[in-house]
Amino acid sequence: MTLRTNTIALIALFLMAGCGRPEGSGRIVIENKGSDTLVNVAQAWAEEYQTVNPNLAVAVTGGGSGTGIAALINGTVDIANASRQIKDSEMAQARANGQEPVEHVVGFDALAIFIHNDNPLDEISLTQLAEIYGEDGTFESWPQLNVEVPGCRDQEIIRVSRQNNSGTYAYFRGTVLGDGDFKLGSRDMHGSKDVVDLVHATACAIGYSGLAYANDEVKMPCVSDGTSCVTPSVEAAIDGSYPIARPLFMYTNGQPTGAVKEYLDWILSDVGQCIIKAKGYAPATTVTCDAPSA
Amino acid sequence: MSTAPGPGLRPPEDRLDLAWITDKAVQVLMFIGGISAIIFILGIFAFIMREGLSFVFDRFDFLEFFASIRWAPTSNKNPTYGALALIVGTASVTGVAMLVAIPFSLGAAVYISEFASGKTRETLKVLVEMLAAIPSVVWGFIGLTIMNGLIIDLFDVPIGLNVLNAGIILGLMAAPIMTTIAEDALKAVPDRFREAAEAMGATKWQMIRQVIIPAARNGLVSAVLLGVGRGFGETMAVLMASGHAINIPDSVFDSVRALTATIAAELGETAVGSDHYGALFALGLFLFLVTFAINLTADLVVRGIRKQ
Incomplete structure (x- = not known):
């Protein structure tokens, strides 16, 4: 589906020979590229925006945060999507190219820690997580966290992780493991939902995934950074009190104007924010939405 | 053999x-x-060589690749490409799969070829072929959902995604093709062998064990070898049922990670031309050579019969 819409958007782009500029027909194309985490949301926004402004087409492509930012530096996109902040080196490159990337936070992605419902553990610290997941960590069994998990043979901690090129994996490594490596032997799932499903089926398991994938069949302990323990929630992700939440960004070249500004304003409006919420991320602003239909 | x-x-x-x-x-x-x-x-072959060779020449460390279990291609601090755990993972899953598949498929082949007749035989043959038509992702799903819980309950182990799970799934997947080839081999034994055995007063089991199976030996061996090749190359079901964990298994209840599953999980999001990309193609190259060797052996064994 994504691919097809992408293709249509791309064809539309080629037909119009030019980006971000009004054409004779009055149609405008906004080029939007970057993060794979955001690509589904960006796609949903682009589709929905057709009903708001039929004269504007948004061409969305993925490729990763780095790809999007590189394209912004080269001046070939109007909006770059990123699930990480722009690096200083990229900022310097952009300035050297006469671009001035401006950051817009369009949503948040909170990483929840998942354990089995029978697990009595109620809170976990970032240090403990590093002991469990990190290459130099020493935690191998639940009693080391002062809990006894019923139904868990040998009290062994079954680590559930993600495949090594996932953005979630990279974020977890950067924030929790201080850019160190993961301990070998974790079960590396190929999707956030698989992590939750496996934790649900396995009493000994611990896993991490976006908060959007939480359900009643798994338990989420609160996460502490050494001071206070915060239960993962959309609100805690927004106010920054939850220690493992990352903002999701869109970058424009200079303060947005015209159609790009209208589009970004619409994304940050209640309608746009309800779409990102329906896609399973925390919105950047407080919104009340109808039951998510996605 | 048609003549020109x-x-x-x-x-x-x-x-x-x-x-x-x-x-x-x-x-x-x-x-x-x-x-x-x-x-x-x-x-x-040329494509895999082209993508994998630059890695093999520039970065490849023979000792690391075959002797280290540390497969950490995306590490920021110390990327290493140890494939030992992946090779052992694939081998162990294939081994268990053969333990499951050989009795099933040889038994089925002997029954279809020597005992069943008429409708039973035709129905069985069709059913066996239908088993081969089940997509591997469906097998993987069965492993992930049904077998996982079953293994945890039955054996009281912490996790059901392990060598045993993937091995059973893979064995059931390989059994149909092995059955078909083994049955062909048994059918190829001339009827005069059976008649002679019966004339000597052999019971059915004596005839099968002492006459039919020895006569069809090459075909049966090649059926097993093709099953092994199938096991080595299978991806999706193994990815889903093995637990996908870099680990040298101590028992069949440990999770492992297969070569094929590693390529499938990582290639899609790897930057083209990077060391990681090259390393995955090096895995592919290794896999290609192993399956090629297995299939070639199977082929040579079959040719062995024809010469007799």
């Missing part, structure tokens, strides 16, 4: 009529069809 058309089979003159044109056109088409498999094999 002799002069007598050709039209007396090279008359340019419709039949002649059709004949030539069909010949060309058949030729293309016949050599296409070779072209594809060579093309794929």
